[in-house]
Amino acid sequence: MNTETCKLLIIGAxxxxxxxxxxxxQLGIDTIVVEGNKPGGTCLNVGCIPSKALIHAADEFAKVAHFTGDNDLGIATATPTIDMAKTVAWKDGIVKRLTTGVSGLLKKARTRTVSGNAQIIDGKTVEVATAEGPLRITCENLVIATGSRPFELPFLPFGGPVISSTEALDLQEVPQKLTVVGGGYIGLEIGTAMAKLGAAVTVVEAADRILPQYDAELTKPVLNRLKALGITLHLSAKARGLSEDGNALLTETQDGALEIPSDKILVTVGRAPVTQGFGLDDLGLTMNGPFVAIDDHCATSMRGVYAIGDVTGDPMLAHRAMAQGTIVAEHIAGQPSVWDKRAIPAVCFTDPEIVTVGALPGDIDGARTALFPFAANGRSMTMERDDGFVRIVHDPETELVLGLHAVGASVSELSGEFALAIEMGATLTDIAATIHAHPTLSETVQETALKSLGKALHI
Incomplete structure (x- = not known):
């Protein structure tokens, strides 16, 4: 058996x-990264990047379709068509460029990569099944970065008409009737895109509202947009399984049993950590429910073993995993690096988009809230999208900003300013006194701070 040694071994790229x-x-640590598939993980290959590519294609299609009828801009065009196979090929090209880029960056950093499936022997030894045969790697430090997978319902197993987000992002044609089980961000992002491309979309959500992790004020503009797109919503409803012929979803609604005819059924009820099938159980690590428990260095209960990303729990976000990966590398290099982040931005790429950083209204006793609508923002008007708002939660005594949120077109691009304000301990005056460029969406952040201080100018 071939063997290798290293100071740091990472399972998952x-x-x-x-x-x-x-x-x-970069820090000079002798490192090996083992990956069974393409580098980039779920996010790059079958998640964040391909879903945003699909959303972009759907938005462009919807724009052209809008101009086939009467519109305020006076633009006229023919009825559009879409070749989904070509769209998917374009998406795959972006993914390939990025995965190739990741491989190049690892090589530039002089980090070795091994392609194959890893099996943990103990906390210092991993055996990898490679195309050239088994490879045994011994290490001083081990990082578990195996990510997550779509959660599968036992009564709706993936296969046939029942698909996960992975298959949804690779469809070669738009389904005529798409039913989405789960009204969270993944289901609504893909469902909205498919509706814009011409699918008849139905969403089944067990909770009494969509996007239940957010408050109703934030989700109302999204709800209105879903209705405008003709998407059918069944709230407080539960999927029960497939019909006998496999052409419908059996659902229990508040009004009784319902069969929803479906060409495809997209199940998006969450993601589960990948902790099985590679020997992790044999390490006997302390767990936090289904997730690996870690400290502020991302260290597990076994010395020299770390865990980062989705296997460590919510929020399952790529940028959280990236921050954890940096902390582990710097900690192993002896640098004083710990997890002391004050907030993690979360973005929902629905239509309109939602971005949140920090505390939501009601999270902190005594905090106050102010919002500024995009309907009073010139840039929003010129974009023909003035629905939504920016909102700030703050301490009324110290002016400390505790949370920033927005719902509206392209507000994901405000997430950096939101996160920076929270991370640096900004006050309302800090934001209000900062000159924001005109005309931009970001002006609404300054206007919201001014409104919180009783100094609103444009409302």
Whole structure:
């Protein structure tokens, strides 16, 4: 059996694993990254990047379709068509460029990569099944960065008409009737895109509202847009399984049993950590429910073993995994790096988009809230999208900003300003006194701070 040794061994080359590998290489740590599939993990290959590509294609299609009828801009065009196979090929090209880029960055950092499936022997030894045969790697430090997978319902197993987000992002044609089980961000992102491309979309959600992790004020503009797109919503409803012929979803609604005819049924009820099938159980690590428990260095209960990303729990976000990967590499290099982040931005790429950083209204006793509508913002008007708002939660005594949120077109691009304000301990005056460019969406952040201080100018 071939053997290798290293100081740091990382299982998984997703956002957390490859960033950990790059940073470790930069710091001179002898590092090996093991990945069974393509580098980039779920996010790059079958998640964040391809879903945003599909959303972009759907938005462009919807724009052209809008101009086939009467519109305020006076633009006229023919009825559009879409070749989904070509769209998917374009999406795959973007993914290939990025995965190739990740491989190049690891090589530039002098981090070794091994392609194959890893099996943990103990906390210092991993055996990898490679195309050239088994490879045994011994290490001083081990990082578990195996990510997550779509959660599968036992009564709706994936296969046939029942698909996960992975298959949904690779469809070669738009389904005529798409039913989405789960009204969270993944289901609504893909469902909205498919509706814009011409599918008749139905959403089945067990809770009494969509996007239940957000408050109703934030989700109302999204709800209105879903209705405008003709998407049918069944709230407080539960999927029960497939009909006998496999052409319908059996659902229990508040009004009784309902069969929803479906060409495809997209199940998006969450993601589960990948902790099985590679020997992790044999390490006997302390767990936090289904997730690996870690400290502020991302260290597990076994010395020299770390875990980062989705296997460590919520929020399952690529940028959280990246930050954890950097912390682990720097900690192993002896640098004073710990998890002391004050907030993690979360973005929902629905239509309109939602971005949140920090506390939501009601999270902190005594906090106050102010919002500024995009309907009073010139840039929003010129974009023909003035629905939504920016909102700030703050301490009324110290002016400390505790949370920033927005719902509206393209508000994901405000997430950096939101996160920076929270991370640096900004006050309302800090934001209000900062000159924001005109005309931009970001002006609404300054206007919201001014409104919180009783100094609103444009409302």
């Amino acid at each position: 997703g956002p957390g694993g490859y960033v950990c590998g790059i940073r470790a290489g």
